[in-house]
Amino acid sequence: MKRTMYGLAALFALSLASCVAPSASRENEEEQDHEHGGGAAVTVWTDNVELFFEYPPMVAGEAGQPWAIHLTFLEDFQPVREGKLTLRFVGPDSKDYTTVAETPARDGIFTPAPSLPNEGAYQLAMTLEGPRGKEEISVGEIRVFGSSADLPHVEDAPATGISFLKEQQWVTPFATAPAIERELRRSLSANGEIVPVPNAVARVTAPVDGLVRAKHNLGAPIPGDWVEAGERVAVLSPVPEENAYAALRAKVERLEREVERAERLSAVEAIPERRLVEARHDLKVSRAALEAVGDVNGEGYDLTLTAPINGLVTERHLTVGERVRAGERLFSIVNPATLWLRVQIPAREAAIVAEVSSGSFTVEGSPRLYKGARLVSVGTAIDPERRTLPVVLEIQNRDGRLKVGMLVEARLFLTSSTEGVAVPSRAIRKEDALDVAYVQVGGESFERRVLALGPSDGEWTHVVSGIRSGERVVTEGAYQVRLASLNASEIADHGHPH
Numbered sequence: 135m136k137r138t139m140y141g142l143a144a145l146f147a148l149s150l151a152s153c154v155a156p157s158a159s160r161e162n163e164e165e166q167d168h169e170h171g172g173g174a175a176v177t178v179w180t181d182n183v184e185l186f187f188e189y190p191p192m193v194a195g196e197a198g199q200p201w202a203i204h205l206t207f208l209e210d211f212q213p214v215r216e217g218k219l220t221l222r223f224v225g226p227d228s229k230d231y232t233t234v235a236e237t238p239a240r241d242g243i244f245t246p247a248p249s250l251p252n253e254g255a256y257q258l259a260m261t262l263e264g265p266r267g268k269e270e271i272s273v274g275e276i277r278v279f280g281s282s283a284d285l286p287h288v289e290d291a292p293a294t295g296i297s298f299l300k301e302q303q304w305v306t307p308f309a310t311a312p313a314i315e316r317e318l319r320r321s322l323s324a325n326g327e328i329v330p331v332p333n334a335v336a337r338v339t340a341p342v343d344g345l346v347r348a349k350h351n352l353g354a355p356i357p358g359d360w361v362e363a364g365e366r367v368a369v370l371s372p373v374p375e376e377n378a379y380a381a382l383r384a385k386v387e388r389l390e391r392e393v394e395r396a397e398r399l400s401a402v403e404a405i406p407e408r409r410l411v412e413a414r415h416d417l418k419v420s421r422a423a424l425e426a427v428g429d430v431n432g433e434g435y436d437l438t439l440t441a442p443i444n445g446l447v448t449e450r451h452l453t454v455g456e457r458v459r460a461g462e463r464l465f466s467i468v469n470p471a472t473l474w475l476r477v478q479i480p481a482r483e484a485a486i487v488a489e490v491s492s493g494s495f496t497v498e499g500s501p502r503l504y505k506g507a508r509l510v511s512v513g514t515a516i517d518p519e520r521r522t523l524p525v526v527l528e529i530q531n532r533d534g535r536l537k538v539g540m541l542v543e544a545r546l547f548l549t550s551s552t553e554g555v556a557v558p559s560r561a562i563r564k565e566d567a568l569d570v571a572y573v574q575v576g577g578e579s580f581e582r583r584v585l586a587l588g589p590s591d592g593e594w595t596h597v598v599s600g601i602r603s604g605e606r607v608v609t610e611g612a613y614q615v616r617l618a619s620l621n622a623s624e625i626a627d628h629g630h631p632h
Contacts, residue, residue: 172285177577178271179312179606182208183262185271186300186577191285192278198249203235204242204300204577205262213242213304217264221246223276226254242304253280296572296580296619303578308611310574313601316556318591320548322490324525326477328497328540330468331528336442338465340458344370344437348454355465356450361441367465368452370437382420389417445469448538468538470531475507477544478522486548487512493527494592495544497536501560503592506530507544545592552589554596561607562587562595565616572608572615573601580608580615 172191177184187203205214215238223231233248250256258273279285350369355361396410449466458464475495479487493507507527516523525546529536561571562585569585588596601607608615 172277172279175576176273178273179208180269180271182266183214183269183271184208184577185260185273189276192248192250192276193282193285194253194278194280195251196249198233198247200245200247203244203246203260205238205244206242206300206304207266211303211309213300214238214262214264215241217262217266219244219246220261220263221248222259222261223248223250223256224259225250225252225256227252231256242300250278253278253284295575296582296615297578298580298615298618299578302614302618303611306611306614308614309609310606311558311561311609313555313557313597313603313605313607315553315603316594316596317551317553318556318589318594318596319551320489320589321591322479322483322486322546322548323590324477324479324544324546326475326495326542326544328529328536328538328542329474329476330470330538331472331474334443334445334469334472336445336467337463338367338439338441338467340370340439340460340462340464342370342437342460343373344458345373346452346454346456346458347371350436351452351454354450354452354454355447357447359447361445361447361467363441363444365441366438367441367447368439370439370458372436373457386417386420389413389420393417439464441465441467443467443469470534470536470538473529473531473536473538474510475527475529475542475544477525477527477542477546478517478520479525479546481516481521481523484516484523487523487525487546489548489550490525490546491549493544493546495529495542497540497542504529504536545590547591552596554588554598555601555603556594556596557601557607558609559590559593559595561609561612563612563616571597571601572612574606574608580618582616582619 173189175186175188177186179185184206185203186206187201189201190199192198203219205219206212207214218237219235221233221235223233225231231248231250233246235244235246239245254277256276256278258276260271260273262269262271346368350371354368361367393410393413396405396413399405400407400410445467446469447465448468450464451462452458452464475493477493490509490512492509494503494505495507496503507529510526510528512526513524527544527546557571563570563572569587571583571585573581573583575581583600585600586598588598590596
């Protein structure tokens with residue numbers, strides 16, 4: 135429907151031809167292969183909206199034909215659904231001529247039909263007023279012709295570029311962003327894994343044989359539970375035939391009584407002082423042995439095991455009612471607030487690893503970019519088999535989304551930087567082993583560009599060639615634009631209707 139308005143003037147001229155003299159008819163026959171021009175398609179971007187419209191040839195004093203004015207909010211790339219649009223023309227006589235569309239004819243599209251009295255060049259500006267505020271849009275020059283005979287002839291030209299209509303853009307996830315001059319820090323890309331910080335990992339093991347009695351352990355933590363340092367995690371009860379903990383506790387109690395008795399006797403010189411010194415020494419040794427098996431409750435013969443650090447329980451090997459052996463692992467605890475990112479740098483990049491200062495990364499299964507990784511250490515030797523150099527960075531994990539063992543794609547930032555034209559990295563696609571991007575050259579027109587890329591910081595990538603500063607690249611919906619680029623025969627081959 136949009137395209138037909140350009141041919142209205144030509145059809146009008148042809149209808150007149152059937153009513154004029156034969157000589158005029160013959161002259162018109164020579165022009166039947168020509169289409170009148172004078173209209174145009176215009177695209178303007180402001181900070182907040184995209185304006186795209188097509189207008190038919192304009193003849194001074196004649197009734198105006200509807201314009202198809204498309205307005206899109208750049209905040210969310212949704213059509214303008216409410217508001218008033220005012221068109222203000224400033225003519226060659228410096229007078230203002232105004233046309234108002236009170237509401238969109240349908241979502242995103244206003245259809246005013248302006249008419250201007252005199253031929254010449256008019257400067258057009260539009261004002262959009264609606265729930266999101268007021269937006270002034272400077273359009274530029276609009277040409278008005280003196281008569282239909284003055285309309286230029288245009289030859290049919292083959293279609294170029296990719297057509298992806300506004301009505302398609304509005305109903306699919308779609309977004310664009312401008313290429314800009316930007317300074318980027320040089321970086322290295324590498325693969326790696328999230329690992330725990332060594333002092334943020336702890337194991338709780340059984341120091342002695344014991345029974346896991348239900349009355350003490352029904353509330354024992356399970357994987358996913360958070361525990362505080364010193365919090366009880368399990369209680370081991372004595373086993374019938376042997377109990378190193380109970381024996382140690384009984385020995386300590388006996389030695390405490392012996393020391394008290396020796397102190398009383400030594401005070402009246404009933405025994406040599408040497409006996410008191412020996413008793414105190416035996417008590418000290420026994421107490422140390424008791425503390426070594428984890429005695430914290432100080433009473434009874436059940437052994438209470440506690441969490442050595444704050445953290446999440448990641449493993450539990452404790453079953454109520456079973457007997458555990460000394461040395462068995464009962465719990466694993468990890469504090470995930472701070473983690474390490476261990477990446478492997480190719481040997482060919484090892485010479486510049488000394489310039490690494492920080493990094494960013496994405497984890498498997500998520501597009502989210504994590505920033506702020508701080509350099510901890512750089513390996514001193516190349517792995518002879520993998521031909522890589524290990525680099526460790528520290529990352530914060532306050533929201534707990536990162537998990538130990540996740541694989542990552544990381545980018546390590548160097549201290550040096552470069553300047554140039556940059557585009558959002560998400561706009562770059564791999565197609566047929568080439569780096570490409572789709573550039574919006576008009577409201578509904580796109581081009582596929584092959585790119586030569588420069589450094590990247592993960593979010594932005596320098597483009598050495600293929601895109602100029604100010605051009606807009608598709609950052610979301612590039613796949614749909616690519617599908618739109620398929621020609622009719624390709625669509626037919628795949629069974630899609632044209």
